[in-house]
Amino acid sequence: MAAIPSLQAIHLKLGRRGSIQCGISEPSGEPAPIGHKTRYNDGLAERVFMGLFARKMDKFGGSKKKTEVKEKGFWDYDYESFVEVSKRVMQGRSRTQQQEVVREVLLSMLPPGAPEQFRKLFPPTKWAAEFNAALTVPFFHWLVGPSQVIEVEVNGVKQRSGVRIKKCRYLENSGCVGMCVNMCKIPTQDFFTNEFGLPLTMNPNFEDMSCEMIYGQAPPAFEDDPATKNPCLADICSMSNPSSPICPKLQA
Numbered sequence: 001m002a003a004i005p006s007l008q009a010i011h012l013k014l015g016r017r018g019s020i021q022c023g024i025s026e027p028s029g030e031p032a033p034i035g036h037k038t039r040y041n042d043g044l045a046e047r048v049f050m051g052l053f054a055r056k057m058d059k060f061g062g063s064k065k066k067t068e069v070k071e072k073g074f075w076d077y078d079y080e081s082f083v084e085v086s087k088r089v090m091q092g093r094s095r096t097q098q099q100e101v102v103r104e105v106l107l108s109m110l111p112p113g114a115p116e117q118f119r120k121l122f123p124p125t126k127w128a129a130e131f132n133a134a135l136t137v138p139f140f141h142w143l144v145g146p147s148q149v150i151e152v153e154v155n156g157v158k159q160r161s162g163v164r165i166k167k168c169r170y171l172e173n174s175g176c177v178g179m180c181v182n183m184c185k186i187p188t189q190d191f192f193t194n195e196f197g198l199p200l201t202m203n204p205n206f207e208d209m210s211c212e213m214i215y216g217q218a219p220p221a222f223e224d225d226p227a228t229k230n231p232c233l234a235d236i237c238s239m240s241n242p243s244s245p246i247c248p249k250l251q252a
Contacts, residue, residue, distance in 0.1 A: 023040050023041045023042055023043055023046060024038060024039070024040055024041070024145070024146065025039045025040060025041040026038060026039055030146070030166070031145060031146065031166050031167035031172075032167075034167075034207075034208060034209065037172060037173075038167060038169065038172060040079065040145075040169070042078070042079065042142070045142065046079075046142040047077070047078070049142045049143070050077045050078065050079060050081075050082045050142065051076075051077045052109065053082065053105065053109075054077040054081060054082040054085045055077070056108055056109065057082075057085045057086065057089055057101070057102075057105050058085050060089050060101045060104075061085050061088035061089050061091075079169070079173060080173065083170070083174050086174065086179055086183050087174070087176075087179070087239070089101050089183070090178070090182070090183070090249065095178070095181075095182045095186075095249065095250060095251070098182040098183055098249075099182055099183075099186050099187045099190065102183055102184075102187035102188075103187050103190065103191060103195075106187070106191050106195075107195070115195045115196055115197075118195075118196045118197070118198075119196060122196070122197075122198055123197070124197060124198050124199060124216065126154075126157065126159050126161070126216065128198055128215075128216075129154070129159060129161035129198065129215035129216035130149075130159055130160050130161045130215070132161075132192075132198060132215050133149050133160065133161045133162060133163050133213070133215050134149055134160075136163045136213060136215075137149060137163060143169065143170055144165045144168045144169050144170055144211070145165060145166060145167055145168060145169035145172075146165075146166045146167075147163050147164060147165040147166065148163070148164055148166075149162065149163055150162040150163065150164045150212075152212075152214050152217075154214065154216040154217045155216075155217075159216065161214065161215040162212060162213065162214050162215070163212070163213040163215075164211075164212055164213075165210055165211040165212070165213070166210055167209045167210060168180070168204065168209050168210070168211050170184055171184075171204065171209050171211075172209055174237075175233050175236035175238070176232075176233070176237045176239060176240075176247070176249065177206060177230045177231070177232060177233060177237070177247040177249070177250065178239075178247045178248070178249020178250050179249070180204055180206075181204075181227055181228060181247075181249075181250055182249060182250070184202075185202045185204060185227060186222065188200065188202060189201060189202055189219040192215075193218065193219060198215060198216070199215070199216055199217055199218040199219070200213065200215055200216075200217070200219065201213070201214045201217040201218065201219045201220070202214075202219070203226075203227065204227055206227075206230050206233065228246075228250050229246055230246065230247060230250075231244065231245055231246060231247060232244065232247045
């Protein structure tokens with residue numbers, strides 16, 4: 001994040017109420033209804049982010065399909081191939097190992113000393129939480145789709161440090177509860193809370209694929225988190241196990 005701030009303003013379209021339309025090519029300009037996949041028109045900035053993250057994660061990926069034996073060039077990655085890399089990272093790894101891979105990828109994207117500098121610039125205050133919520137909307141639109149800042153209550157104090165993701169692009173494209181939790185929610189929470197020193201809680205909704213991010217709120221322990229007790233999205237996940245009460249990828 002800290003290494004690429006100049007990209008945040010490229011190809012962003014501000015929509016009504018301050019939300020980001022994120023290059024959505026749906027006629028309504030909003031994510032498609034549940035049961036339909038949202039169409040996106042990714043621009044230069046989005047492809048740069050996808051290429052950066054996918055190439056970093058690809059180093060940890062498992063065996064590739066026969067059609068992907070040749071190494072991809074930087075501009076060869078699109079969102080679907082980025083998600084495919086995530087799926088290969090999951091192969092043969094426990095949930096904690098998957099989370100550690102994402103942590104290593106995030107750290108590799110930052111210049112030396114960035115976490116320490118972040119802690120100095122953004123101590124865990126209301127202002128820091130609200131500022132980072134505002135930054136999340138443009139910075140992460142390529143990954144999760146349109147979002148907007150919302151008011152939340154943290155430790156009894158109302159503040160605009162929440163971010164509501166309308167329909168998470170990562171969850172929509174992966175269709176996997178385990179990928180959402182292990183490759184996004186938990187490592188992102190852990191990274192902000194433990195590396196940057198700014199608590200963050202993410203609450204995905206697997207029914208409508210929305211998600212709420214709350215800066216300033218400490219995340220619950222894995223075993224106490226409702227998101228870790230969800231079954232597979234059997235209708236859309238290629239790796240699902242419909243007979244399991246909890247997504248197998250969420251088990252140790």
